[in-house]
Amino acid sequence: QQQVRQSPQSLTVWEGETAILNCSYEDSTFNYFPWYQQFPGEGPALLISIRSVSDKKEDGRFTIFFNKREKKLSLHITDSQPGDSATYFCAASANNNNAPRFGAGTKLSVKP
Amino acid sequence: EAAVTQSPRNKVAVTGGKVTLSCNQTNNHNNMYWYRQDTGHGLRLIHYSYGAGSTEKGDIPDGYKASRPSQENFSLILELATPSQTSVYFCASGGGLGASAETLYFGSGTRLTVL
Numbered sequence: 001q002q003q004v005r006q007s008p009q010s011l012t013v014w015e016g017e018t019a020i021l022n023c024s025y026e027d028s029t030f031n032y033f034p035w036y037q038q039f040p041g042e043g044p045a046l047l048i049s050i051r052s053v054s055d056k057k058e059d060g061r062f063t064i065f066f067n068k069r070e071k072k073l074s075l076h077i078t079d080s081q082p083g084d085s086a087t088y089f090c091a092a093s094a095n096n097n098n099a100p101r102f103g104a105g106t107k108l109s110v111k112p
Numbered sequence: 113e114a115a116v117t118q119s120p121r122n123k124v125a126v127t128g129g130k131v132t133l134s135c136n137q138t139n140n141h142n143n144m145y146w147y148r149q150d151t152g153h154g155l156r157l158i159h160y161s162y163g164a165g166s167t168e169k170g171d172i173p174d175g176y177k178a179s180r181p182s183q184e185n186f187s188l189i190l191e192l193a194t195p196s197q198t199s200v201y202f203c204a205s206g207g208g209l210g211a212s213a214e215t216l217y218f219g220s221g222t223r224l225t226v227l
Contacts, residue, residue: 006154032214043116043202043218044155089154091221093214099145099170100216104154 004092012045014111019077021106022091025089026071030092034100035067036065036076037085046108048075115139118203118219125226127203131190133222135203144206145171145216146178148199155202161186162207178221200224 013019013054021034024059031052036044050057050064050073057064061080066073077084093100115138125131135143142163147155157170159178170216175197177189190197200223204216 002154009152023169034214034216036216043204043220044216045218046215049214061116061126091155098143098214099157099160100214101171102147102155104152 002104003075003101004090004103006088006090006106009104010107010109012109012111013080015079015080019080019084019108019110020023021090023073023074024070024072024101025092026044027092027094029094032062032093033073034091035062035068036089036091036102037039037088038105044076044089047096059094060072064091078106079099082112084103084108085110116203116205116217118201118221118222120222122223124224124226125190125192125193125212125224128227130198130218131192131193131224131226133166133188133201135186135188135189135219136184137186137203137205137217138184139205140183141205141207141217143205144180145204145206146186146188147175147202147204148172149202149221150199156189158201159183159197198224198226 007022034049037047038044063076087105090103091100118218145160146158161180179187206216
């Protein structure tokens with residue numbers, strides 16, 4: 001069973017629009033939530049992360065919104081660019097076991 | 113720059129054969145991980161290690177063994193490969209110091225096809 005769930009599986013937006021990627025989890029011990037970005041033929045790379053003590057984390061055009069009570073988070077990409085086209089993975093880990101668990105990913109396509 | 117190198121980049125194996133996937137990291141990280149990536153499943157954790165000589169089972173360890181002979185090297189072993197193990201395998205290291213302690217650094221992946 002997937003401990004981390006992502007939706008949608010794929011998403012297409014136009015250049016300049018805001019893309020919203022969703023993530024949810026079940027294990028209440030998870031307290032660290034990184035998002036990784038993966039381009040074809042490459043390994044994933046850290047994009048942005050948030051800890052459960054925060055409800056928002058911003059880095060340029062990328063923002064994570066976190067709702068601990070509902071065990072949900074989302075990644076917002078504002079002013080989407082064609083170069084943002086990639087697969088985005090939400091992950092989660094807990095202090096007592098640092099092996100991160102990943103969701104199934106959202107494939108984002110940004111059309112010019 | 114953190115570096116994780118996987119070999120081979122591509123591998124074709126026969127059913128029932130033994131396959132060894134290798135991973136080397138120059139980050140001096142304590143933790144190393146093996147994931148497989150399949151469409152619809154994302155990245156699933158197979159085995160991981162907290163240091164030389166240690167290995168831990170992840171979520172899908174059946175059919176796989178792991179070996180961590182040194183800080184730098186972490187291998188994934190398929191003793192009897194099956195077609196269901198056809199996938200892209202990623203190695204990662206983590207557990208560095210400071211702000212990047214929980215960041216994983218991934219290799220470029222090994223595409224394994226079992227015929």
